[in-house]
Amino acid sequence: MRHHLLDLEQSFKEALSDLSITKNHALYIDGIDYRPEQINYREYIECIKGLGEAVWQLNTDFFSGIRDSKGRIKICLLVRPDVLNSLNLYNSNSRIQDNSILLDWSTTDDEHKDAKIYELCDKFLSSQQNSKRLTGASWEHYFNTPKEPSKVFKHLIKTTFHKPRDFLTFVKIARDLEINNGKGSNDTFSENIISAPQLSKKFSEYLLGEVRNYAAFYMTQEDFTKYIKFFQFLDGKQRFSAAQFSAAFKAFKEWAGGEDFNAPMYLKDEETLLQLFYDVNVIGYREITELGNNFFHWAYRERTLNNIAPRVKFGAELFLNPGIAKALDVGSQLKAIDQKSDRAPFQGRRKKHRNYHGKGSPQKSK
Known part of the structure; x- marks a missing residue:
């Protein structure tokens, strides 16, 4: 051979x-x-x-x-x-x-208008216009929020993984929702579009699907479904300490003892599981300096060619990605987990722009 x-x-x-x-x-x-x-x-x-x-x-x-x-x-x-x-x-x-070339689309609230991701999103919307426009003009027209400039884009900065597909998927879901609500003839989105429950749910499910695909390299879909059951043991918390994470891990591992895992290595200890959730951008952490400045850390922001596998800081304040929280049914206090069951008790006017209905609608970017 x-x-x-x-x-x-x-x-x-x-x-x-x-x-x-x-x-x-x-x-x-x-x-x-x-x-x-x-x-x-x-x-x-x-x-x-x-x-x-x-x-x-x-x-x-x-x-x-x-x-x-x-x-x-x-x-x-x-x-x-x-x-x-x-x-x-x-x-x-x-x-x-x-x-190597590392593609980094991340940005911050203060710097977003100079970011490549902002330019890309604006070009996506401006490409259907007849005349060339300044960067930002089309995005700010379609998502016009005079009381809070750039409100929608800043919201996406906080809830996505800063990938072009995330932003363009948001536009697609928002467009479909507006058309279904009889607003397809408008040339701007509703000011409160990001507060629409239907949009939040669909976009959160999309983000969780991205996490599932990311994790598929390391584990089966069945294992992934079992691992995200961990969040049921946080009792609805979106922000939590390392001690609270450890307590939830202890209860989760007791439940997981009755399950079969093809990739059981993440059950080794709480820090191993936390690193997994940090790697797939489900959990981030915050550090506060002596001057009171907040620094939020996510794996996709920390990754550089010099630090290709960033590590999570276990002792810092931890928090769940707000964009995924709804898909995990996290955000309200949950009933106690039934340790005898594997079921989860989740109850607990400017220059005229073309409109986004019909021929002039934003098309999916390849």
Whole structure:
């Protein structure tokens, strides 16, 4: 088998060496961070680790040595930072520093109008207009809140993972809701759109779905459903201390003892489970300086090329992502958990813009 593979590799390299291209070409490989459930996590890690090493060898040793070709070939892996970190590649730190680009869309309330995510969202809405407009004009027109400028965008900063898909999905859900409410002929959204219960519920379910997809690399869907039952044991709290988290973990682990987990490693201790929820951006933490300044920490904000796997601070004040809280039915005091049951007792006017109904409606971005 090894002999045949070497022959195949040699034939493949000879074919590439014979290419004479006039322009540079980049081959992007996507979908690496999707792990089919039928493939064991460790086995899959070894597979994509081999892929990563092969790409590195081709880019650094083989493609650079091809003669008589003006153009060059480069292979680029499109992979999540946490997955790349899991591969534990040889000399990974320098490889990441010198050969990677980290897409960071995060911003803050004070800086949001200078952020790329704001520019992207505005272009999404302005692309249907007949004339070119200043950045922000279209977004602020459609989501016009005179009493609280940028109210909607600041709300999304606090409730999303700062991915373009999050913002554009919000626009789509809001548009559908307005049309269903008979406001499709309007050219602005309702000022109180972010307070609409239907929108909050649908958008929260979307965000939880994003978390589920993110976690699918590490665990099955069944395991994910079991792990998020943990939040039932926080008794409806959205902000909690490390001690309260530990108490909830103790009760959760007692319940989990009667369940089968394919990925039981997160039941090791409370800090391991907390790190999981921090990694998938369900839980963040706050630090207060001596001067009284608040610093809110989320994994997607803390991640850099120098800190590709940020760690949660266990002793700080912890809080649940407000965008996901509704999908978890968190926010009100819940009845006590029945330890004998695995069921969860959840009861407890400017220049005229085209309108967003029909031909001029915002379209889904690819």
